[in-house]
Amino acid sequence: MVSGLPWQAGIVLGVTGYAAVRYGLGWCMSTFGGPVGQTLGTTLADGTYAPIAWLLLGACWLAALISFLDNRRRRHLLGMQTGLGALGALDWRTFEMLMRDTFRQQGYSVRETSMGGNDGGVDLILHKDGRITLVRCRQWRTRLVDVKLVCEMYGLMFHHHANAVKIIAIGHYTDDAQRFVNGKPIELICGNELLAMVHGSRR
Structure with a gap:
């Protein structure tokens, strides 16, 4: 989706899409489409499809606005996290x-699962x-994350x-859980490491 791209990309895509539909498509049909293409090109050139071009422009710019507002919200949310208590x-x-936003700032492409449905604990x-990495978030303040999870x-x-x-957990992990991950591609993130990760994504 365009709204998932940087807002500047949405602006550029909107202008490019408008020009392509409003002017470029008719020129291509007239130049390379033969007699039938010339007829279609003339139809396109007279502005018949101008509303479609404007619709495309508006959709891309709306997506750019959503991306811009989401970026501001993300920065505000990250800026509020000054400690584990927060x-x-x-x-x-x-x-x-x-x-999700922290990992995106680290350059990952992120797909959410739990908000849109049940994906078996991911x-x-x-x-x-x-590479594909699965993430589990546990916001328990007092419970330890055990080896079963x-x-x-x-x-x-x-x-x-x-x-x-x-x-990822705000709290800590049991000794069994920490022993289990030895030699396995499993990263247990908590405490100050979690806070440093969040703070690092602000840069």
Whole structure:
């Protein structure tokens, strides 16, 4: 979607799309389309399809506006997270959205799963450099993340043919959970490491 691109790209796409439909398409048909193409090109050149060009321009610029506002909201949300207490005060949806935006700032392509439906415990799916990483977000303030959840994510990694797993928690992990990840492509993120990750995405 255009709204997922930087807002500047939406502006450029809108202008390019308008010019292509309003002027370029008719010229191509007239030049390369033979007798039939010349007839169609004349029809296009007389402005018959101008409303479509304006509609395309408006749609792209609307998407650019959405992207611009989303970028401002993301920066505001990231700027508010000054400590673990602030993270813990977020509701789980906002916490997951913050993680989504943090990973996007790190250059990942992010697909959400839990907000749009049940994907078996996977909250985010990251794509970068041909690798797939599954993310689970746990906003528990007092409970420790146990080895059962870590094992579940390890199994889902194979089910989704992913390359790695990241589990994010405001709290901490049990000793069993930390021992289980040794030698496995599973990253347990929590505490100050989580805060540093969020702060680093502001840059």
